[in-house]
Amino acid sequence: MKELKGAAIIGQSGGPSSVINASAYGAIKAGLESKNITRVLGALNGIRGVLDDNLIDMGKEDPAELALMKYTPSSALGSCRYKLADPDVDDSDYKRILEIFKKYDVRYFFYNGGNDSMDTCNKISKFMMKNGYECRVMGIPKTIDNDLAGTDHCPGFASAAKYIATATMEIFRDANVYDSGMVTVLEIMGRNAGWLTAAASLANLKGQGPDFIYLPEVDFDIDAFLEKAVEVYNKKKKVFIAVSEGIHDKDGKLIAEYGSDTAQTKDSFGHAQLGGVGAYLAGLLKAKTGSKTRSVEFSLLQRCAAHCASQTDIEESFSAGQAAVENAVNGITDKMVGFERVMEDGKYSCRIKLFDLNVVANAEKKVPMDWITETQDGVNEKFAEYALPLIQGQTQLTTEDGLPRFVNLKKVKA
Amino acid sequence: MKELKGAAIIGQSGGPSSVINASAYGAIKAGLESKNITRVLGALNGIRGVLDDNLIDMGKEDPAELALMKYTPSSALGSCRYKLADPDVDDSDYKRILEIFKKYDVRYFFYNGGNDSMDTCNKISKFMMKNGYECRVMGIPKTIDNDLAGTDHCPGFASAAKYIATATMEIFRDANVYDSGMVTVLEIMGRNAGWLTAAASLANLKGQGPDFIYLPEVDFDIDAFLEKAVEVYNKKKKVFIAVSEGIHDKDGKLIAEYGSDTAQTKDSFGHAQLGGVGAYLAGLLKAKTGSKTRSVEFSLLQRCAAHCASQTDIEESFSAGQAAVENAVNGITDKMVGFERVMEDGKYSCRIKLFDLNVVANAEKKVPMDWITETQDGVNEKFAEYALPLIQGQTQLTTEDGLPRFVNLKKVKA
Numbered sequence: 001m002k003e004l005k006g007a008a009i010i011g012q013s014g015g016p017s018s019v020i021n022a023s024a025y026g027a028i029k030a031g032l033e034s035k036n037i038t039r040v041l042g043a044l045n046g047i048r049g050v051l052d053d054n055l056i057d058m059g060k061e062d063p064a065e066l067a068l069m070k071y072t073p074s075s076a077l078g079s080c081r082y083k084l085a086d087p088d089v090d091d092s093d094y095k096r097i098l099e100i101f102k103k104y105d106v107r108y109f110f111y112n113g114g115n116d117s118m119d120t121c122n123k124i125s126k127f128m129m130k131n132g133y134e135c136r137v138m139g140i141p142k143t144i145d146n147d148l149a150g151t152d153h154c155p156g157f158a159s160a161a162k163y164i165a166t167a168t169m170e171i172f173r174d175a176n177v178y179d180s181g182m183v184t185v186l187e188i189m190g191r192n193a194g195w196l197t198a199a200a201s202l203a204n205l206k207g208q209g210p211d212f213i214y215l216p217e218v219d220f221d222i223d224a225f226l227e228k229a230v231e232v233y234n235k236k237k238k239v240f241i242a243v244s245e246g247i248h249d250k251d252g253k254l255i256a257e258y259g260s261d262t263a264q265t266k267d268s269f270g271h272a273q274l275g276g277v278g279a280y281l282a283g284l285l286k287a288k289t290g291s292k293t294r295s296v297e298f299s300l301l302q303r304c305a306a307h308c309a310s311q312t313d314i315e316e317s318f319s320a321g322q323a324a325v326e327n328a329v330n331g332i333t334d335k336m337v338g339f340e341r342v343m344e345d346g347k348y349s350c351r352i353k354l355f356d357l358n359v360v361a362n363a364e365k366k367v368p369m370d371w372i373t374e375t376q377d378g379v380n381e382k383f384a385e386y387a388l389p390l391i392q393g394q395t396q397l398t399t400e401d402g403l404p405r406f407v408n409l410k411k412v413k414a
Numbered sequence: 415m416k417e418l419k420g421a422a423i424i425g426q427s428g429g430p431s432s433v434i435n436a437s438a439y440g441a442i443k444a445g446l447e448s449k450n451i452t453r454v455l456g457a458l459n460g461i462r463g464v465l466d467d468n469l470i471d472m473g474k475e476d477p478a479e480l481a482l483m484k485y486t487p488s489s490a491l492g493s494c495r496y497k498l499a500d501p502d503v504d505d506s507d508y509k510r511i512l513e514i515f516k517k518y519d520v521r522y523f524f525y526n527g528g529n530d531s532m533d534t535c536n537k538i539s540k541f542m543m544k545n546g547y548e549c550r551v552m553g554i555p556k557t558i559d560n561d562l563a564g565t566d567h568c569p570g571f572a573s574a575a576k577y578i579a580t581a582t583m584e585i586f587r588d589a590n591v592y593d594s595g596m597v598t599v600l601e602i603m604g605r606n607a608g609w610l611t612a613a614a615s616l617a618n619l620k621g622q623g624p625d626f627i628y629l630p631e632v633d634f635d636i637d638a639f640l641e642k643a644v645e646v647y648n649k650k651k652k653v654f655i656a657v658s659e660g661i662h663d664k665d666g667k668l669i670a671e672y673g674s675d676t677a678q679t680k681d682s683f684g685h686a687q688l689g690g691v692g693a694y695l696a697g698l699l700k701a702k703t704g705s706k707t708r709s710v711e712f713s714l715l716q717r718c719a720a721h722c723a724s725q726t727d728i729e730e731s732f733s734a735g736q737a738a739v740e741n742a743v744n745g746i747t748d749k750m751v752g753f754e755r756v757m758e759d760g761k762y763s764c765r766i767k768l769f770d771l772n773v774v775a776n777a778e779k780k781v782p783m784d785w786i787t788e789t790q791d792g793v794n795e796k797f798a799e800y801a802l803p804l805i806q807g808q809t810q811l812t813t814e815d816g817l818p819r820f821v822n823l824k825k826v827k828a
Contacts, residue, residue: 016588045593074587173488174718179459304588391816402805
């Protein structure tokens with residue numbers, strides 16, 4: 001292995017998660033401790049920070065304060081949703097990145113984000129190789145959606161899942177407190193993959209979960225749904241439902257669109273901005289049953305409720321960041337750090353595994369069809385077997401005045 | 415003091431809270447340990463359980479399981495919203511209650527709830543006195559709204575406040591992660607009293623809180639609001655607002671009603687069912703700024719997120735339940751247990767104080783006007799001084815499989 005000395009840039013991108021900073025901190029800490037990495041630079045607002053030469057010197061931060069990143073939600077370096085062009089069409093951004101890399105003698109680039117970020121990472125890696133600029137590029141995954149290909153699971157998923165399962169149990173108890181009728185619909189994030197919505201099923205292990213769970217992996221039939229839900233309501237005077245924001249009919253039309261005649265806005269990656277399916281279904285059930293109804297959106301908290309994060313997720317995310325740096329220093333490039341599940345004597349452990357950026361970028365992993373019940377309104381025990389080890393352990397978040405003590409970076413310009 | 419031997423009934427009523435069961439458990443435990451209380455009966459679904467002779471024997475529960483009540487949200491005995499008639503108009507419910515009291519030789523009645531429950535408690539107490547049936551009646555308060563008269567604060571408020579402040583900090587970080595514009599509006603419970611909304615200000619102590627906070631104690635002027643919010647947005651490309659669901663214009667019209675032409679439904683106490691003011695204001699700001707906007711309703715979780723409860727609140731709530739029983743056994747009746755704040759050398763402690771049910775029932779305590787800023791868009795340091803001691807300590811909730819272990823009662827019929 002050829003030793004490579006130079007600066008490292010770490011950037012964060014995409015939607016926040018409770019543990020994205022645990023990964024970034026793992027990489028920053030390992031970078032600051034590495035004898036080959038001369039300087040650790042943070043790119044503010046992801047790749048935009050590189051393009052705009054908006055970099056901070058992580059070595060200037062107080063180490064104890066920096067360590068709080070491990071328990072702080074939502075990209076501490078800031079995020080972006082900027083999508084790099086296809087370099088064959090327009091390579092001006094890439095040239096600018098190369099210019100910045102040369103300016104700071106950047107030989108290590110770590111990018112911390114979801115599918116789109118792995119795509120960014122992949123494009124930069126290939127461009128640098130093609131142009132003969134030696135720079136080791138590693139992707140550090142993060143996505144509550146758990147939809148990255150290859151890796152057993154994604155940093156961030158477990159904390160969101162733990163929050164969703166916990167909050168589902170609490171809302172279940174709330175919904176069952178009166179002897180009068182109650183229809184409850186939980187709307188959970190997940191455009192195409194139902195991992196997060198499936199997490200509501202963990203509440204069922206405690207007998208405090210949904211009657212029905214609908215994932216975007218299967219077509220949603222409104223009439224069949226109403227019939228089933230009303231039947232349960234008539235029996236118990238209660239029905240409790242969890243739906244993914246991305247459920248759709250057999251023609252692919254989003255159920256959210258049924259309830260809304262407002263045009264769907266799209267973000268810069270072309271993703272539709274969803275919402276409202278829970279309220280729509282609750283409204284239909286209100287009309288059918290006359291019951292009091294509650295539609296609850298877990299909204300932003302499912303991706304930023306660090307106070308309910310999984311310590312397993314935090315430690316794994318931290319180790320993913322560390323492993324990215326250690327592997328890069330050891331000569332590896334053009335990979336994403338991921339996880340391999342190891343089960344020994346029924347005991348879970350997690351091993352770092354590297355994946356080709358080519359394979360990961362823009363692929364999407366869904367909940368396997370054989371984990372979904374035959375009636376397509378729930379998940380079976382395979383999901384719990386998969387998810388339970390990941391949500392173990394309460395966050396060791398520091399508190400101050402009864403509130404979380406999150407990181408406060410000085411952000412000294414590089 | 416005359417010794418009084420007999421059974422005790424404990425019932426829970428009104429909306430759930432994270433710690434209502436801590437109080438009930440305090441009363442049940444003290445009742446089971448008292449030599450004068452022959453039997454502790456739980457009324458299922460509050461006063462309805464008495465009227466319907468639907469009582470369970472708390473002594474038949476496994477003590478270790480019962481102890482989990484202390485950390486379980488949402489009335490474990492079930493709740494109701496049943497309002498007793500004025501006994502001068504229709505005393506049939508009261509006669510039925512007396513009949514049940516006689517059937518089980520009930521000499522102690524503990525009712526755990528909010529304003530309306532204290533009213534129920536008061537009416538039952540006065541009826542029993544008038545009819546010469548010796549029964550000691552004590553109210554054990556609970557309300558996240560913190561609006562009961564007399565007591566320094568209400569069991570349940572602090573846990574809701576801690577959740578709101580914590581979640582506000584987390585959402586603040588989420589809202590500030592991108593370099594693009596973002597308007598965030600948090601909608602928080604509180605019809606007439608702004609205690610919960612004011613709790614969002616605790617996030618400001620950490621520099622991660624709202625620019626503006628609007629309470630129902632003051633009139634809300636939409637035009638002035640928009641002007642201020644747009645000004646902040648233009649400066650920072652971000653504006654972060656917390657509003658109470660109950661904010662209203664100078665004529666008393668709810669701002670929620672501006673946004674909705676659907677008729678307000680009312681519950682059996684005549685309270686309007688609110689909602690939508692956050693989305694309405696976010697929509698107005700979107701039109702003014704063109705920014706991406708997020709409207710987040712804390713919804714049910716602010717009253718049932720036991721995983722984020724204040725241990726101080728849990729212990730105080732527990733002691734309120736205990737004190738109700740101990741005082742009743744010692745001859746006290748017709749009172750509500752409340753709290754008196756003791757500050758010694760700047761250190762907070764909380765002492766039990768008894769209040770006349772007459773005084774408490776149906777009065778409403780609001781945030782003092784001199785705690786609200788002159789510009790009427792926030793609260794001053796007096797609120798933090800008041801609230802901070804109450805939110806100290808993380809819940810000591812037992813977990814199992816990474817999830818809360820809530821109580822599971824056998825509910826053996828009495």
